Amino acid sequence: MEIEEKNPVPFFIVGVQRSGTTLLRLILNAHSKIAIPEEASFLKPLLSTKWIKKSIKGNEKDKVVSYLRNNEQFKLWNFDREPLLNEIESRDIITIKEIMEIMYSSYAKHEGKSNWGDKSLFFGSMENINKMFPEALFIHIVRDGRDVFHSWRKMDPSKSHPSVMALDWKAKHYLIEKSLKEIPKQKIHLIRYEDLVNDPKKQLLAICDFLNIPFEDKMISFHKDSNKYIGKHHSDLIFKAIDKSNTNKWKKTLTLNEQSIYQLVVKKSLKKYDYELIDDKAIVKTYFLTFFDLTIGLPKRFIELLKVRFSFWIALRKGEAPKNIKVGDMPEINN
Numbered sequence: 001m002e003i004e005e006k007n008p009v010p011f012f013i014v015g016v017q018r019s020g021t022t023l024l025r026l027i028l029n030a031h032s033k034i035a036i037p038e039e040a041s042f043l044k045p046l047l048s049t050k051w052i053k054k055s056i057k058g059n060e061k062d063k064v065v066s067y068l069r070n071n072e073q074f075k076l077w078n079f080d081r082e083p084l085l086n087e088i089e090s091r092d093i094i095t096i097k098e099i100m101e102i103m104y105s106s107y108a109k110h111e112g113k114s115n116w117g118d119k120s121l122f123f124g125s126m127e128n129i130n131k132m133f134p135e136a137l138f139i140h141i142v143r144d145g146r147d148v149f150h151s152w153r154k155m156d157p158s159k160s161h162p163s164v165m166a167l168d169w170k171a172k173h174y175l176i177e178k179s180l181k182e183i184p185k186q187k188i189h190l191i192r193y194e195d196l197v198n199d200p201k202k203q204l205l206a207i208c209d210f211l212n213i214p215f216e217d218k219m220i221s222f223h224k225d226s227n228k229y230i231g232k233h234h235s236d237l238i239f240k241a242i243d244k245s246n247t248n249k250w251k252k253t254l255t256l257n258e259q260s261i262y263q264l265v266v267k268k269s270l271k272k273y274d275y276e277l278i279d280d281k282a283i284v285k286t287y288f289l290t291f292f293d294l295t296i297g298l299p300k301r302f303i304e305l306l307k308v309r310f311s312f313w314i315a316l317r318k319g320e321a322p323k324n325i326k327v328g329d330m331p332e333i334n335n
Contacts, residue, residue, distance in 0.1 A: 008033070008114050008115040008116075009115075009133075009135045009136060009137060010104065010115075010116055010117065010118070010133050010135075010136045010137075011115075011117045011118075011136060011137040011138065011139060011211060012117065012118045012119075012120075012122065012126070012129060012136060012137075012138050012139070013025060013028075013036070013117065013118065013119040013139045013141065014122060014123070014126060014138060014139070014140050014141075014176055014180075015140060015141040015142065015143070015176070016123075016142075016143070016145075016148060016168075016169055016172045016173060016176075017121065017148075017152070018143070018147075018148045018151040018152055018155075019141055019142060019143035019148055019193055020141050020143055020193035020196060020197075021119050021141055022119065022230065022238060023193075023196070023197075023237075023238065023242075024119070024139070024141055024191075024196065025117075025119035026222045026223075026226055026229060026230065026238065027200075027204065027219045027220075027222045028117060028207070028219065029117075029222070029229055030216075030218050030219045030221070030222040030225065031208075031213065031216050031218075031219055032113070032216060032218075033113055033114050033115050033213055034113055034115045034116075034117055034211075034213070035104075035107055035108035035110075035111040035113035035115065035116050035117070036116070036117040036118065036119055037077040037104070037107045037118075038073070038076040038077050038078070038229070038230065038331075039073065039076075039119060039120050039121065040073070040074070040103075040118060040120045041073065041120050041121040041122075042067075042068075042071045042073045042074055042312070042322070043100070043120065043122075044120075044121065044122065044125065044312065045312045045313055045316045046064070046096050046099075046316070047096070047122060047125040047128050047129065048125075048128070049128060051096050052095075052096050052097070052128050052131065052132055054095075055093045055094070055095060056093070056094050056095065056096070056099075057092060057093045057094070061088075061089075061091075061093075061094060062089075062319065063316065063317070063318070063319035064088075064099070064316070064319070065085055065088055065089045065319075066319030066320065067315055067316050067319050067320065067321075068081075068085060068088075068099075068103075069081070069085050070319075070320050070321040071315075071321050071322070072321055072322075076231070076331070077107055078229075078331050079107065079110045080110075081106075083106065084102050084103055084106040087102055088102055096132065097132040097133070100132070104116040104118065115211075115213070123172050123175040123176050123179070124175040124176075124178070124179050125179065126138060126176070126179035126180050126182075126183060127179045127180075127182040127183065130182065130183045130187075136187070137187050137188075137189070137210065137211060138180065138183060138187060138188045138189070139188075139189045139191065139207065139210070140176060140180065140188060140189070140190045140191070141191050141192070141193060141196070142173075142190065142191070142192050142193065142273050143192070143193035143194070144193075144194065144247070144248070144250065144270070144273075144275045145165075145166060145169040145170075145262065145266055145269070145270065145275075146250030146254060146259065146262050146263075146275075147193075147247065147248070147249050147250050148165070148169055149162060149165045149166065149169070149250070149254070149258075149262060150249050150250050150253045150254065152165055153165075158300070158304075159301075160297075161293050161294075161296065161297030161298075161301075162254070162258040162261045162262045162293060163261050163262070163264075163265055163290045163293040163294045163297065163298075164293070164294060164297035164298050164300075164301045165262075166261070166262045166264075166265035166266045167265055167266075167294075167298070168301065169266060169269075170265060170266045170269055173269055189206070189207060189210040191203055191206075191207065192273065192274075193247075194247045194248075196242075197242050197243065197244055197246055197247060198244050198247070200220055200242050201215075201220065204219055204220070220242070221241070223238070223239055223240055223241055223242075226238050226239045227239060227331060227332045228331055228332050229331055230331050231329030231331050248276075250262075256278075257286075257289055259278050259280075260278065260280045260282065260285075260286040260289070261286060261289055261290045261293055263277060263278060263280060264280070264283075264286050264287070264290050265290065
């Protein structure tokens with residue numbers, strides 16, 4: 001049965017880092033009608049209630065434009081941003097919604113696409129995004145937190161404390177769930193990473209139905225063009241075909257103690273999303289190990305997160321690029 005296409009509406013992919021958000025972004029971006037740029041977490045400071053309710057003008061607008069122009073992460077969108085920045089600059093008064101519409105629609109036009117989407121770290125901002133874009137749809141992707149921890153640790157050895165990364169996973173899901181509670185359920189599509197890689201066509205048919213677009217086989221072979229849309233700093237799996245074996249890695253890569261510690265912190269959340277639990281009989285030992293692990297790792301993680309938030313705040317205030325924020329490699333030139 002053919003899908004009756006309506007006017008395109010924006011959509012937002014939301015999920016914890018290392019949960020398959022990039023994979024899903026590249027898969028959907030391979031569709032002939034969908035354009036999803038690189039991550040735009042640099043917009044997070046502008047998505048507070050304070051900003052979305054105001055009209056931006058004068059010196060404040062100049063700082064916002066300067067902040068966007070100098071932002072290294074925005075440069076990863078890999079196209080000529082000057083026309084859109086000039087358009088924002090030319091407006092006497094502008095809103096955050098209008099800025100986002102100009103940014104994303106300009107990117108979609110560059111790609112020759114009609115629909116735009118986003119894949120960013122807007123954990124607690126879905127409610128505000130829904131206020132700005134009341135027609136928007138949201139795709140929430142979830143992955144087993146223990147595989148998220150494995151992926152984090154493999155990429156960044158500093159994220160090696162299972163209790164801290166379990167708390168990180170739990171806190172971010174709390175923010176996502178809290179934010180999505182204010183959005184009508186029919187506008188939210190939940191998908192598990194494991195289901196996506198095990199039966200991609202079935203899951204993508206459901207997503208396409210949700211987005212009201214026809215399914216295209218080339219989404220499955222997204223990897224053939226990944227290098228045009230993402231740099232080599234990402235996992236090499238992004239440049240390969242979908243592999244069913246990329247699930248349940250935690251069973252081999254996490255020690256029994258690490259599995260027990262992680263589960264102790266997020267047991268309820270793992271159950272909520274139907275993930276397998278281990279039988280931990282050494283509960284007293286697990287409590288002790290968890291307390292010790294948190295004592296060592298939590299202060300470091302807390303300081304790290306504060307530094308990132310402060311860096312964005314200072315950059316926006318001064319109209320400059322955030323300092324001490326790592327960005328990835330540029331994708332290949334995509335004219």
